Amino acid sequence: MSAWFAAAIVGLGTYLTRASFLVTLADRDLPPVMIHAMRNVAPAVLAALVASILVGERGVAGLAQPVELVALSVALVVAARTRNLTATLATGMAAFWIARWFAG
Amino acid sequence: MTWSEAGIDSAYRAAVREGWPLLIPALPFALVLGVAISDGTFGVLVGWSTSWIVFAGAAQLALVTLFVEVGPVSAIVSALVVNARHLMYSAALAPAFRQQPPWFRYLAPYVLIDQIFAVTITKLDADPTYFRRYYVMLGSVFWVSWQVTVGAGVLLGNGVPAEWGLGFAVPVLFIGLTVLSVVRRPALMAAAVGFVVAVVAAPLPNRSGLLVGAIAGVVAGAAIDRDPV
Numbered sequence: 001m002s003a004w005f006a007a008a009i010v011g012l013g014t015y016l017t018r019a020s021f022l023v024t025l026a027d028r029d030l031p032p033v034m035i036h037a038m039r040n041v042a043p044a045v046l047a048a049l050v051a052s053i054l055v056g057e058r059g060v061a062g063l064a065q066p067v068e069l070v071a072l073s074v075a076l077v078v079a080a081r082t083r084n085l086t087a088t089l090a091t092g093m094a095a096f097w098i099a100r101w102f103a104g
Numbered sequence: 105m106t107w108s109e110a111g112i113d114s115a116y117r118a119a120v121r122e123g124w125p126l127l128i129p130a131l132p133f134a135l136v137l138g139v140a141i142s143d144g145t146f147g148v149l150v151g152w153s154t155s156w157i158v159f160a161g162a163a164q165l166a167l168v169t170l171f172v173e174v175g176p177v178s179a180i181v182s183a184l185v186v187n188a189r190h191l192m193y194s195a196a197l198a199p200a201f202r203q204q205p206p207w208f209r210y211l212a213p214y215v216l217i218d219q220i221f222a223v224t225i226t227k228l229d230a231d232p233t234y235f236r237r238y239y240v241m242l243g244s245v246f247w248v249s250w251q252v253t254v255g256a257g258v259l260l261g262n263g264v265p266a267e268w269g270l271g272f273a274v275p276v277l278f279i280g281l282t283v284l285s286v287v288r289r290p291a292l293m294a295a296a297v298g299f300v301v302a303v304v305a306a307p308l309p310n311r312s313g314l315l316v317g318a319i320a321g322v323v324a325g326a327a328i329d330r331d332p333v
Contacts, residue, residue, distance in 0.1 A: 001176040003150040010167055011157035013184045018213035021194035022201045025209070030195050037326055038188055043291040044298035044321025045185050046282040049166060051302035052174060052314040053275045059306040059313075068272070075276045079283035086129050088283075089136065092276035096269065 067103050071096035115234045119223075119241035126219040127246060131253050133161050136273040138257015139264075140165060143271060145172040148258060155254045159247065160217060162186045162281055169274055174311040181315060193221040200224070203232040208240075215243035294325030 030038075054072070055062025063069065075092030082088070141151030146168040154164040163183035170179035193216055201209050220242055227235050264270055286292050302317025 003147045006176055006180055007154045007157045009180055010183045014158050014160050014187045017187055017190040018194050018216040021198040022213050023209050040291055040294035040322050040325030041188050042285040043295035045318040046278055047295035047298040048302035048314050048317035050275050050278045051299045055303050055306050057307055072279050075279045079280045085280045086132050088280035089132050096272050
């Protein structure tokens with residue numbers, strides 16, 4: 001599949017999601033069950049993305065990356081404390097470089 | 105100065121004044137995205153073009169980093185699912201669009217990102233003309249800044265040696281986005297289960313572990329959700 005085609009699908013899907021209520025002006029609210037499920041979708045997908053990027057196809061064995069784990073743990077704590085993406089990015093990368101230097 | 109000129113001026117000024125505190129924190133995200141694009145696995149031109157084709161940071165980042173590594177289908181599904189929250193934004197903002205002209209109702213969704221929702225949801229009671237000018241100004245500022253900064257990130261990525269490991273900013277950013285998306289206990293459960301199951305299921309064929317983890321997370325979150333439906 002070409003990257004352009006994939007970008008077009010995601011672009012169209014994203015637009016339709018955003019346009020749904022604004023264009024149709026639907027007076028109805030979303031079904032409560034859907035709202036309920038949706039509030040858990042982003043955290044579940046984003047966490048699964050982190051896992052996938054971190055371990056690749058190796059599964060649990062892929063967790064044996066002390067430098068990456070330390071850096072991501074620091075990022076996790078900073079994000080939870082500050083809820084600030086820029087601070088998370090800065091400290092996570094700093095932790096990554098420092099841990100890597102210690103690991104040689 | 106006539107009243108309407110004063111109105112235009114204040115809507116545009118207010119959009120800039122109230123938008124920039126949210127714009128500045130979005131710029132490092134755009135840089136990370138640009139750096140991720142610069143590695144070339146997705147294609148540099150098409151990668152940067154997702155900024156105007158999709159215009160949604162987390163979805164763009166998922167698409168360009170997963171497309172080759174994990175596969176096109178998982179990448180597309182992940183990007184679209186990450187964006188499902190926009191359905192809620194659309195529903196919540198709809199009242200402000202009932203008196204708007206069609207061109208605006210079709211154009212506005214294109215720039216309906218998290219930050220624009222966060223600011224304009226506080227303007228539901230504004231005069232329709234004021235609301236439209238405010239929204240258009242805010243959307244334009246974010247859109248232009250995003251295109252330019254993602255491009256700057258591509259140049260930055262090309263200029264910085266690979267040994268620096270700037271690519272690691274991608275999982276760091278996703279960790280941050282995960283934490284920010286957790287505002288309730290069921291969401292915490294969803295994230296924790298999503299992560300653990302995605303790790304355990306990672307060796308599954310076609311890299312389906314990502315989606316298996318995501319589904320398990322959603323189900324786990326719903327299972328402990330005691331809020332009234």
